[in-house]
Structure formats: C-alpha cells, structure tokens
Amino acid sequence: MRLDEAFYERDTVTAARELLGCTLVRRTEAGVIRVRLTETEAYKGGEDPASHAFRGVTPRNGLMFGSCGMLYVYFIYGMHYCMNIVAHEPGGVGAVLLRGAELLEGEALVRANRPGVPDKALLNGPGKLAKGLGIGLEWNGRNLLSDRELWVERDPSGALLPSEASPRIGISKGQELLWRFTPKENTAP
DNA sequence: CCGGCGATCCTCT
DNA sequence: GAGGATCGCCGGC
Incomplete structure (x- = not known):
C-alpha cells in the first residue's frame, strides 16, 4: 500500500520515525528494486539549525516549503546525491532524509549501479542509497x-x-535534537 | 573494528 | 571564500 499525502502531511519527526521499515520501490525498464528503510532523519524549518531550510527559502531548498510527498534531491560534497521526502504539518516546512536501507529485491540492478561493493556497504548511507537506486538530480521534484517509477x-x-x-549524522549544529531513527536493537538476554 | 584524511564542487554569505 | 545532511581508502590496534 503506497504511502499517501496524509502520511507525509504530519510532523516531520513523526514521519521520519514511521518511514522506518517501509519499502522504497524503484521500478525500471530492466526490473524492480525494493529496499527496506533502516535509517532516516528529520529536518525541519526555522527552528532547526541543521536544516537547509533554517534561513528561509533559497533556490535549492524551495521544495521543503511545498507539497508533501515530493522528492527533494540535493548534491553534496562535490560528488554525492541525497534523497529526501518532503513531510511537514499543513503550512509547515520539512523533509525526511533517507539514510540507509537493506536490499529486498533487485540485487543485480543495484550492483550494476554500485559495482564491486561488499554486501554490508551496499546501501548503508544516503549517498550509497541514492547511487544504488540510480537517483540523481534529475529526480528532484x-x-x-x-x-510510476518511485x-x-x-x-x-x-x-x-x-x-x-x-543525534543526526554529519551536522555541526542541532546535535542535541534526537531526530535520527534506526530500528531498535535486539537487546541480548 | 575504528579514526583520519583527501576528493571535489555546489550553495549561500 | 568557507563549509557542507559523504564516501572509500588507508593505517593502526
């Protein structure tokens, strides 16, 4: 069952938490890739100093202020792309960064995008996830x-x-906010 | 397994 | 002009 506008049009932190365990589907002419989300982060608007939207609208971050359920892709560190889904309360600002996933289906397609990578490093990072699914800047918006493809x-x-x-990874401000979500560890007996 | 570092270029001030 | 929502390689333990 595809996530609908009601799912994304809520508090960004709640949406980030509930995206965990959901299935991200990428359909291509060559076949289907399905992955299970295992790491997400919430980024809000003016109250969140780590967010691209912290200082208001710019040419890059405009999507974060707009309709929920849109894909926000940005280019970072001169070589990687990161995927976000716009999610916020009505009239709000925010997006969820997809940071990691485990492969469910379509291994050959993912490996074609990430040749020679060990299993554990296939999709465990935002840049790796985007690369593995073949997502670049042309997917923004x-x-x-x-x-029909994502x-x-x-x-x-x-x-x-x-x-x-x-705490969210790779940020220098807003580290006190616990807005990174991962599956709860199995506590050994 | 963990920490350090260079690569590489877009974005905003 | 500085810094960034990263990655992969290298060395050390």
Whole structure:
C-alpha cells in the first residue's frame, strides 16, 4: 500500500520515525528494486539549525516549503546525491532524509549501479542509497504520491517498527535534537 | 573494528 | 571564500 499525502502531511519527526521499515520501490525498464528503510532523519524549518531550510527559502531548498510527498534531491560534497521526502504539518516546512536501507529485491540492478561493493556497504548511507537506486538530480521534484517509477509502501497492517532515536549524522549544529531513527536493537538476554 | 584524511564542487554569505 | 545532511581508502590496534 503506497504511502499517501496524509502520511507525509504530519510532523516531520513523526514521519521520519514511521518511514522506518517501509519499502522504497524503484521500478525500471530492466526490473524492480525494493529496499527496506533502516535509517532516516528529520529536518525541519526555522527552528532547526541543521536544516537547509533554517534561513528561509533559497533556490535549492524551495521544495521543503511545498507539497508533501515530493522528492527533494540535493548534491553534496562535490560528488554525492541525497534523497529526501518532503513531510511537514499543513503550512509547515520539512523533509525526511533517507539514510540507509537493506536490499529486498533487485540485487543485480543495484550492483550494476554500485559495482564491486561488499554486501554490508551496499546501501548503508544516503549517498550509497541514492547511487544504488540510480537517483540523481534529475529526480528532484518527483511526486512520490503518483510517480510510476518511485514510491514508498507500507505493510497494510500498519504495524510500526520499534525505533531508536539518536543525534543526526554529519551536522555541526542541532546535535542535541534526537531526530535520527534506526530500528531498535535486539537487546541480548 | 575504528579514526583520519583527501576528493571535489555546489550553495549561500 | 568557507563549509557542507559523504564516501572509500588507508593505517593502526
């Protein structure tokens, strides 16, 4: 069941937490890639100093102020792309960075995008995830509510994955906010 | 397994 | 002109 506008049009932090365990689907002419999201981060508007939207609208970040469910892609460090999904309360500002996933289906297609990479390093980072799925800047602004090549699904049962909150990675401001989400560790007996 | 470092160029001040 | 929502390689333990 594809995530709809109601899923994304809520508090950005809640959306980030509940995206964990959902399935990101990329359909290509050569086949389908399906991955399970295992790491997400929330970025808000004016109150969040780590956010691209912290200082208001710029040519790059405009999507974060707009319709929920749109893909926001940006280029970083001169060589990587990062995928975000716009999610915020009505009239709000924010997006969820997709930081990592595990492969469910379409291994050959992913490996074609990331040749020679060990299993553990296939999709465990935002740049790696975008590369593995073949997502670049030309995908910026795609509507994941209706797109035929890219969307997010969840289990119809609506069961939520137990999650753990931690500081976001790679930021210099806003480290006190625990807006990074990963699946809860299995605590050994 | 972990930390340091260089690559590389876009974005905003 | 500085810094960045990163990655992969290298060396050390």
